[in-house]
Amino acid sequence: MKKFLLIITCCISAHLYCQEPNPQLFNRWYLHELTVSEEVFLPTEYGFYPEIILESTNPALNFISFADAQHISCSSDVLFSETQPEEILSVNSPGICFPKATCHDDPQGDCSVMYNTHAAFFWDTPEEPITYQITNINDNTATLVFSKTNGNIARYGSEQLLNVENFNISEMEVFPNPVTNQLFVNSGTTTLAYISIYSLTGKLIYSVKNTQQINMTNLPNGLYLIELGANGMKAFKKVVKN
The missing domain is CATH 2.40.128.270 (Lipocalin)
Structure with a gap:
């Protein structure tokens, strides 16, 4: 440090x-x-x-x-x-x-x-x-x-991430984590516009719109970034696929 x-x-x-x-x-x-x-x-x-x-x-x-x-x-x-x-x-x-x-x-x-x-x-x-x-x-x-x-x-x-002023990150949950098949999102009072999955190299794997869940069954095991979009802004969560 x-x-x-x-x-x-x-x-x-x-x-x-x-x-x-x-x-x-x-x-x-x-x-x-x-x-x-x-x-x-x-x-x-x-x-x-x-x-x-x-x-x-x-x-x-x-x-x-x-x-x-x-x-x-x-x-x-x-x-x-x-x-x-x-x-x-x-x-x-x-x-x-x-x-x-x-x-x-x-x-x-x-x-x-x-x-x-x-x-x-x-x-x-x-x-x-x-x-x-x-x-x-x-x-x-x-x-x-x-x-x-x-x-x-x-x-x-080019877009800002969601921050605590316009999105309560503490209320945002992705589960189960680790995940095997279906990943669910609890976004509290915020309506999600989309959920996207990225590799650690920044490659977009795929994305779904207007839903609170995404299927990860066919993805290789490893660590992924889940992008959550709402109100024109974004937040990220780390998820382990087993």
Whole structure:
């Protein structure tokens, strides 16, 4: 954790190569799920919702801002691969993160753990390339998946996750967990628009609409992410398939 805390005080610094990246990359993205060292971190379980904003103000400058409306914001330049337009190279160097506010809990608190783990995805082993893939769900929504060769994955969406202000996560239940066949959802007073199943690599397996259950019988055993959509926003739950 001390290593993570040190990460807060520094930012990435890099240079721009000539290869043009996907223009859709330059957007505000909301973290939906993070896998680091085979452990899955969901913002809905920590009550902390990191965002990133990728901006391209001119051909000679690209930068990424790690932002959260209530917590910490940092900015750094981004280096894109000269030969692979869907690859980011980042170089660690001293810098400053400017807090709009801070995580007020202790180093083991939910806010600190979620923030530091998200930061570590980009700032640990900064010489390692980060590849990205953008998938358009429809005309208004898309997903962005950052991947590293060590197996760490950060999955973002163009839509915000449900948070405690518009959805009571504590009332949301998926059961049974572990599941063998049918997975049921108790969404309390909220009407679900859809349920989707994702692999840990961010691949959408399948989705159902206007229902409180989904069949997982034919899926291989393992850990899955269940996306719950309601009121134009999303929440995630981890489920083990046996």
